[in-house]
Amino acid sequence: MESAINTLVCQFKTFAGKDGSATTLSKDEFKSLVVSQLPTLVKNASDPGVIDQLMSSLDQNNDGELTFMEFWQLIGSVASKHSGLC
Amino acid sequence: MESAINTLVCQFKTFAGKDGSATTLSKDEFKSLVVSQLPTLVKNASDPGVIDQLMSSLDQNNDGELTFMEFWQLIGSVASKHSGLC
Numbered sequence: 001m002e003s004a005i006n007t008l009v010c011q012f013k014t015f016a017g018k019d020g021s022a023t024t025l026s027k028d029e030f031k032s033l034v035v036s037q038l039p040t041l042v043k044n045a046s047d048p049g050v051i052d053q054l055m056s057s058l059d060q061n062n063d064g065e066l067t068f069m070e071f072w073q074l075i076g077s078v079a080s081k082h083s084g085l086c
Numbered sequence: 087m088e089s090a091i092n093t094l095v096c097q098f099k100t101f102a103g104k105d106g107s108a109t110t111l112s113k114d115e116f117k118s119l120v121v122s123q124l125p126t127l128v129k130n131a132s133d134p135g136v137i138d139q140l141m142s143s144l145d146q147n148n149d150g151e152l153t154f155m156e157f158w159q160l161i162g163s164v165a166s167k168h169s170g171l172c
Contacts, residue, residue, distance in 0.1 A: 001123040004093035005165045010172035011087050037087035072162035079091045080154050086096035 024065035
């Protein structure tokens with residue numbers, strides 16, 4: 001499990017580091033992460049409305065940026081609906 | 087990222103399915119998961135006090151079982167403190 005956790009942490013950092021703060025995801029960073037990394041788990045991610053809706057549901061402090069824990073909520077809710085190919 | 091998420095979902099199911107409800111982790115299931123899967127990220131997991139403290143901090147509805155989302159909180163908090171070997 002630890003290597004899987006490491007993958008998620010590193011991917012967050014990779015995308016968060018693209019512009020602005022290196023510890024949060026801007027909307028653009030969030031969109032490029034979701035489109036490229038979660039093509040199966042998040043449908044229609046290219047639709048701006050989908051990203052806006054996801055972002056507003058996660059961005060608890062409404063600063064237009066997603067912290068790691070706010071991002072982690074998305075992964076958890078997506079994962080909980082994902083039966084898993086075990 | 088999706089395969090990493092799949093790993094976490096499947097591991098949760100593997101351990102949750104050992105006894106009682108197949109959708110929640112009992113304390114014993116939780117302990118065996120943490121000891122075997124998170125040896126680096128959760129120190130001294132063999133110490134019953136560590137597991138009790140983790141369990142009580144996560145078990146929001148105090149039913150002695152951890153749902154996936156309660157479990158996911160742990161992984162998120164541990165991951166957020168983990169700088170990641172990127």
